[in-house]
Amino acid sequence: EWFGPxxxxxxxxxxAAYDGEEPSYHSAGGYAAGLILQQAIIAADSTDPAAVKAALDAMDLLTFFGHIKFDTTAEAHGLQIGHSMVYIQWQEGADGLAKQVVWPAEGATADTLFPLP
Incomplete structure (x- = not known):
């Protein structure tokens, strides 16, 4: 199920809200967290913490930030398991610093540099 913009x-x-500033990963993540809570309250039809927790445990949602689903086991309760993350590294290129995907290998645009130059 898709939710949000x-x-x-x-x-x-x-x-538009921030004078042309490009959103960061953190600003996108913060906004997505609000969407997740909003959808959990809608699904629970309540703001009762136990009902919202149950809605979060059952959540299987698509947002602009990715697939949202949480682990419900005792060992990893609340861990985001809906999608795998990618690792980005800033690397020097012909036009200056550029973001490069370094993991997972099947999506990599560059090799990991370590130690950093």
Whole structure:
């Protein structure tokens, strides 16, 4: 189930609100956290913490930030398991510093540099 704006819509709204500033990973994550809580309250039809927790435990949601699903085992309760993360490293390129995907290997745009130059 999709919930919230598309990625392009989020970026456009953010840039309009913050004088053209590009949203960071952290600002996108914060906004997505609000969407997740909003959807949990809607699904629970309540703001009761136990009902919201149950809705979060059952959540299987798509947002501009990715697939949202939480582990419900005692060992890893609340861990985001809906999608795998990618690792980005800033690397020097022909046009200056550029973000490069370094993991997972199947999506990598560059090799990991370690130690950093």
């Amino acid at each position: 598309l990625g392009e819509e989020f970026v456009s709204a953010y840039e």
